[in-house]
Amino acid sequence: xxxxxxxxxxxxxxxxxxxxxxxxxxxxxxxxxxxxxxxxxxxxxxxxxxxxxxxxxxxxxxxxxxxxxxxxxxxxxxxxxxxxxxxxxxxxxxxxxxxxxxxxxxxxxxxxxxxxxxxxxxxxxxxxxxxxxxxxxxxxxxxxxxxxxxxxxxxxxxxxxxxxxxxxxxxxxxxxxxxxxxxxxxxxxxxxxxxxxxxxxxxxxxxxxxxxxxxxxxxxxxxxxxxxxxxxxxxxxxxxxxxxxxxxxxxxxxxxxxxxxxxxxxxxxxxxxxxxxxxxxxxxxxxxxxxxxxxxxxxxxxxxxxxxxxxxx
Amino acid sequence: xxxxxxxxxxxxxxxxxxxxxxxxxxxxxxxxxxxxxxxxxxxxxxxxxxxxxxxxxxxxxxxxxxxxxxxxxxxxxxxxxxxxxxxxxxxxxxxxxxxxxxxxxxxxxxxxxxxxxxxxxxxxxxxxxxxxxxxxxxxxxxxxxxxxxxxxxxxxxxxxxxxxxxxxxxxxxxxxxxxxxxxxxxxxxxxxxxxxxxxxxxxxxxxxxxxxxxxxxxxxxxxxxxxxxxxxxxxxxxxxxxxxxxxxxxxxxxx
Numbered sequence: 016x017x018x019x020x021x022x023x024x025x026x027x028x029x030x031x032x033x034x035x036x037x038x039x040x041x042x043x044x045x046x047x048x049x050x051x052x053x054x055x056x057x058x059x060x061x062x063x064x065x066x067x068x069x070x071x072x073x074x075x076x077x078x079x080x081x082x083x084x085x086x087x088x089x090x091x092x093x094x095x096x097x098x099x100x101x102x103x104x105x106x107x108x109x110x111x112x113x114x115x116x117x118x119x120x121x122x123x124x125x126x127x128x129x130x131x132x133x134x135x136x137x138x139x140x141x142x143x144x145x146x147x148x149x150x151x152x153x154x155x156x157x158x159x160x161x162x163x164x165x166x167x168x169x170x171x172x173x174x175x176x177x178x179x180x181x182x183x184x185x186x187x188x189x190x191x192x193x194x195x196x197x198x199x200x201x202x203x204x205x206x207x208x209x210x211x212x213x214x215x216x217x218x219x220x221x222x223x224x225x226x227x228x229x230x231x232x233x234x235x236x237x238x239x240x241x242x243x244x245x246x247x248x249x250x251x252x253x254x255x256x257x258x259x260x261x262x263x264x265x266x267x268x269x270x271x272x273x274x275x276x277x278x279x280x281x282x283x284x285x286x287x288x289x290x291x292x293x294x295x296x297x298x299x300x301x302x303x304x305x306x307x308x309x310x311x312x313x314x315x316x317x318x319x320x321x322x323x324x325x326x327x328x
Numbered sequence: 329x330x331x332x333x334x335x336x337x338x339x340x341x342x343x344x345x346x347x348x349x350x351x352x353x354x355x356x357x358x359x360x361x362x363x364x365x366x367x368x369x370x371x372x373x374x375x376x377x378x379x380x381x382x383x384x385x386x387x388x389x390x391x392x393x394x395x396x397x398x399x400x401x402x403x404x405x406x407x408x409x410x411x412x413x414x415x416x417x418x419x420x421x422x423x424x425x426x427x428x429x430x431x432x433x434x435x436x437x438x439x440x441x442x443x444x445x446x447x448x449x450x451x452x453x454x455x456x457x458x459x460x461x462x463x464x465x466x467x468x469x470x471x472x473x474x475x476x477x478x479x480x481x482x483x484x485x486x487x488x489x490x491x492x493x494x495x496x497x498x499x500x501x502x503x504x505x506x507x508x509x510x511x512x513x514x515x516x517x518x519x520x521x522x523x524x525x526x527x528x529x530x531x532x533x534x535x536x537x538x539x540x541x542x543x544x545x546x547x548x549x550x551x552x553x554x555x556x557x558x559x560x561x562x563x564x565x566x567x568x569x570x571x572x573x574x575x576x577x578x579x580x581x582x583x
Contacts, residue, residue: 065420065423065424066582067581085427085428089426096417097417100416100418101346103349103350103354115342115345116343117425117426160421
């Protein structure tokens with residue numbers, strides 16, 4: 016549905032986006048991750064046809080996002096960063112304005128506006144001026160604008176930014192629900208959001224894609240992925256360390272009458288993990304095992320490992 | 329082709345409708361209309377010496393003030409057009425809708441022009457006074473109104489252009505006033521004399537510079553002379569300024 020090929024954008028000497036390529040198909044929810052200023056917004060603006068690319072091209076449903084922008088835009092619902100709105104209008108008037116621009120009229124217009132008001136739970140504020148709304152409502156109004164024409168493609172720039180935890184959860188649920196029959200790209204720098212809502216994630220840093228895969232794939236790239244945590248009783252920490260030395264790097268310590276050991280596999284360890292080995296050793300040694308689990312690796316560790324902070328040049 | 333044209337008109341109308349909504353929800357339109365009417369009343373009857381002249385003509389007492397009144401009032405009405413879109417970030421919303429930038433520019437321009445036209449129409453009691461007191465030349469008055477309407481449109485298009493340059497309404501206002509002042513002064517005898525002395529050139533060049541002045545072209549309307557060349561001047565000014573607006577907006581998006 017969305018095809019991005021060799022996309023680059025320079026602002027003067029600054030190369031905001033460099034040679035970015037990816038495709039997103041129907042039913043996919045793509046999370047766009049990256050530090051501030053990595054080029055997320057610029058990439059999204061090129062996909063929506065707001066900014067012309069310096070090089071490369073974007074096609075949305077077969078239409079070039081810049082050359083054939085009107086056709087491409089009809090397929091897209093877009094929630095820009097910071098959810099900009101005409102603050103002097105009421106919610107309903109604003110959505111009717113958008114419906115007019117989207118070519119709805121008569122009964123179809125009313126239906127489309129009502130539907131988006133309902134989907135975004137805006138019933139309580141429809142006649143309120145947007146200026147007087149809380150941030151959460153404003154965000155939802157802008158989201159309502161984006162989904163008003165039931166677009167096959169939805170592009171959202173930080174859809175949960177500035178919302179409280181409940182509202183964040185609502186938006187994620189909404190994204191997941193719509194994800195089944197749409198093509199969705201959203202950017203965020205909240206990593207749990209990617210795990211909660213995405214089928215695939217792209218991490219972008221300094222304008223380049225540094226990782227592209229399912230959240231699970233990405234997590235396995237974490238330096239701590241595959242480590243095993245073991246909690247046993249009736250044995251001394253030193254003994255545990257000694258017995259497990261052959262499996263990997265072991266750190267054990269006493270904790271509330273038990274011993275907790277963390278075993279990180281050696282480089283090139285078996286791909287199915289070391290939990291089995293650890294369990295065998297524990298059984299043979301006669302420890303009573305209270306807990307044994309393999310760590311998945313955390314996205315934030317991956318994120319930190321492959322993106323560079325702003326301060327380091 | 330016809331369907332395309334229809335959609336284009338619809339989009340222009342939708343954008344214009346929203347803009348008008350904005351004007352009449354905020355005090356801008358009301359403040360403008362009231363101040364414009366108060367000032368035209370003051371200048372016509374007090375400063376313009378409408379009664380003292382003893383003639384039923386609106387040329388001097390009424391229309392001659394318009395280029396100066398508009399100098400400050402039109403930028404005040406138009407300064408928000410694009411500056412506000414920049415500030416709120418709604419430009420990104422508007423220009424990612426399935427409409428062309430040109431449709432948005434024209435829609436916004438027409439809405440503001442309509443506000444100016446409304447204020448102009450509401451000066452009709454002055455015409456009634458003239459008709460009541462004497463026997464004015466209605467043709468000349470209509471011609472004056474046409475000129476004033478075109479003049480307002482010309483000023484507005486320049487303001488539209490300066491508004492696209494910045495997110496700050498005050499800056500857009502000031503730049504518009506300066507540009508408009510230049511367009512007024514280029515045709516003023518005081519200025520044309522200076523240019524003539526400076527250049528020591530023939531009057532051809534001076535006439536050329538003066539021909540860019542709104543005063544030169546408005547003067548004929550004011551006297552009641554409807555010359556198509558003057559109409560063409562104002563329409564070209566509008567066309568050029570709006571085209572420049574589209575170039576500025578495009579350049580800003582391209583970075």
